[in-house]
Amino acid sequence: MGKMNVNLCGIELxxxxxxxxGTFGFGYEFAELYDINCLGTFSFKGTTxxxxxxxxxxxxxxxxxxxxxxxxxxxxxxxxxxxxxxxKLFKVFDKKVMANVSGFAVEDYAYTVERLDSVxxxxxxxxxxxxxNVHGGGMSFGxxxxxxxxxxxxxxxxxxKPIIIKLSPNVTDIVSIAKACEEAGADGISLxxxxxxxxxxxxxxxxxxxxxxxxxxxxxxxxxxVRMVYQVANAVNIPVVGMGGxxxxxxxIEMMLAGATAVEVGAANLVNPYACRDIINDLPRVMxxxxxxxxxxxxxxxx
Amino acid sequence: MxxxxxxxxxxxxxxxxxxxxxxxxxxxxxxAAGQFVNIQLDGLYLRxxxxxxxxxxxxLSIIYKVVGKGTEKMTTLPVxxxxxxxxxxxxxxxxxxxGEKPLLVGGGVGVPPLYYxxxxxxxxxxxxxxxxxxxxxxxIFGVEFFEELGLKVTVxxxxxxxxxxxxxxxxxxxxxxxxxCTCGPEPMLKALYRATECSxxxxxxxxxxxxxxxxxxxxxxxxxxxxxxxxxxxxxEKEEILWEK
Numbered sequence: 001m002g003k004m005n006v007n008l009c010g011i012e013l014x015x016x017x018x019x020x021x022g023t024f025g026f027g028y029e030f031a032e033l034y035d036i037n038c039l040g041t042f043s044f045k046g047t048t049x050x051x052x053x054x055x056x057x058x059x060x061x062x063x064x065x066x067x068x069x070x071x072x073x074x075x076x077x078x079x080x081x082x083x084x085x086x087x088k089l090f091k092v093f094d095k096k097v098m099a100n101v102s103g104f105a106v107e108d109y110a111y112t113v114e115r116l117d118s119v120x121x122x123x124x125x126x127x128x129x130x131x132x133n134v135h136g137g138g139m140s141f142g143x144x145x146x147x148x149x150x151x152x153x154x155x156x157x158x159x160x161k162p163i164i165i166k167l168s169p170n171v172t173d174i175v176s177i178a179k180a181c182e183e184a185g186a187d188g189i190s191l192x193x194x195x196x197x198x199x200x201x202x203x204x205x206x207x208x209x210x211x212x213x214x215x216x217x218x219x220x221x222x223x224x225x226v227r228m229v230y231q232v233a234n235a236v237n238i239p240v241v242g243m244g245g246x247x248x249x250x251x252x253i254e255m256m257l258a259g260a261t262a263v264e265v266g267a268a269n270l271v272n273p274y275a276c277r278d279i280i281n282d283l284p285r286v287m288x289x290x291x292x293x294x295x296x297x298x299x300x301x302x303x
Numbered sequence: 304m305x306x307x308x309x310x311x312x313x314x315x316x317x318x319x320x321x322x323x324x325x326x327x328x329x330x331x332x333x334x335a336a337g338q339f340v341n342i343q344l345d346g347l348y349l350r351x352x353x354x355x356x357x358x359x360x361x362x363l364s365i366i367y368k369v370v371g372k373g374t375e376k377m378t379t380l381p382v383x384x385x386x387x388x389x390x391x392x393x394x395x396x397x398x399x400x401x402g403e404k405p406l407l408v409g410g411g412v413g414v415p416p417l418y419y420x421x422x423x424x425x426x427x428x429x430x431x432x433x434x435x436x437x438x439x440x441x442x443i444f445g446v447e448f449f450e451e452l453g454l455k456v457t458v459x460x461x462x463x464x465x466x467x468x469x470x471x472x473x474x475x476x477x478x479x480x481x482x483x484c485t486c487g488p489e490p491m492l493k494a495l496y497r498a499t500e501c502s503x504x505x506x507x508x509x510x511x512x513x514x515x516x517x518x519x520x521x522x523x524x525x526x527x528x529x530x531x532x533x534x535x536x537x538x539x540e541k542e543e544i545l546w547e548k
Contacts, residue, residue, distance in 0.1 A: 023513075023517060029515070029534075030517070045519075053529055054519065057522070058510040059520045059522075060349070060510045062349050062373075065348055066348055069518065074529070208510075270349070270513035271348065272306075
């Protein structure tokens with residue numbers, strides 16, 4: 001059997017498959033379905049300084065080969081994440097976990113990362129500067145190189161753990177933003193967050209989503225994600241975590257060929273709760289089919 | 304929750320736009336009336352959540368209203384079609400909290416889960432009374448299923464074409480009840496909430512992403528905090544609901 005392990009920012013993963021933030025809660029609900037220790041790691045629900053309900057409903061819309069969500073970073077706030085959610089997660093997950101954090105001001109990001117920094121089992125921070133569903137924060141940091149770098153510098157000051165900046169595809173030049181984050185001290189880049197999208201109900205003649213627009217994800221965005229991962233991976237010297245519509249072991253390998261060191265799986269978890277387990281179980285077969293003995297050898301193999 | 308394959312054994316129209324589908328498969332995770340299943344359909348990305356109408360001996364029955372692409376597609380599926388279904392979703396009605404004289408109130412396509420609830424209540428030694436509301440006579444379905452259980456059913460229609468004219472709340476005065484279980488459109492739930500004094504369990508509907516608590520797509524605010532309609536609901540107790548009296 002081929003080797004599936006990869007090294008993400010100094011931490012070894014048994015395999016490159018990572019459930020993406022917002023599609024896997026705090027893990028424990030999926031642990032009722034299968035042993036989530038089979039995962040490389042996972043990125044927990046986006047956490048903010050204060051508790052958030054998020055946006056009004058409806059928050060979800062069907063799309064061709066995908067979906068739109070406008071959840072709006074619903075989470076119980078960092079204190080309750082530490083006191084209530086993480087203890088439940090750590091009962092069912094033994095590996096290092098990725099802490100996904102968001103904010104509405106640079107100080108918010110730093111505060112939340114600093115609070116979580118002492119939690120041993122957090123291996124990486126994934127800093128979300130790309131949420132399309134919140135106003136006055138989120139994506140606005142990720143659409144400007146200087147603002148993204150400022151967030152990176154602020155969290156760099158409060159943690160020695162690897163920082164991965166999660167970027168938005170809703171920009172004209174993602175490479176310049178990725179480079180700005182790298183220069184500001186990021187240890188990795190993850191991409192892509194959702195594409196800003198919209199659906200309209202023909203009967204009501206109103207947007208399907210109460211917030212009007214939301215983040216488009218699912219297999220339909222996969223080619224966009226592969227392209228952006230390829231562009232960024234060729235421009236930076238830090239690891240890239242690829243995501244966007246990944247639904248199969250073949251997609252994981254395609255992302256890695258484009259330059260991803262690890263691969264996040266998002267919307268697929270919502271359609272098939274066993275998606276990540278199934279992908280991991282299928283990886284050896286697909287690796288053998290394409291003559292891959294060592295997954296880490298193919299990272300960025302496409303020039 | 305369980306993911307398994309079901310085979311359609313029956314799929315027929317009950318009215319112009321309401322269909323009954325029965326399918327055979329592993330129903331072991333369906334543990335309470337008021338739960339729902341989430342069905343994957345070829346060519347559509349998200350699953351379609353539909354409440355359980357009946358469940359017996361490995362046969363799952365649902366009644367669905369044709370409202371969009373997913374349910375339109377479902378009407379075209381012939382007997383023998385295999386479907387990937389997540390079962391055992393949602394909390395369901397809590398029978399232990401139901402009073403001695405339960406009244407079950409359904410509106411439109413909210414009626415079906417009350418049939419399985421009726422069977423469960425009868426098993427528990429209770430005889431619920433049923434009120435079902437529709438817009439007009441042509442939209443009525445399902446009454447005979449309750450009557451076959453020997454239950455008294457009051458029908459209301461908004462246009463008065465059959466039964467009591469008006470809304471389900473117009474039928475309440477003639478009935479002796481001490482507890483309400485209900486499922487239907489939100490305006491109906493609100494009207495019941497305001498028109499009745501007794502406690503009860505209310506079933507809510509929301510657009511869902513996953514249907515099993517992962518995506519936070521269907522959250523609502525309640526007296527006891529934020530809840531996910533798919534996982535912590537769809538049944539909320541009346542006392543939890545954040546509506547003005």
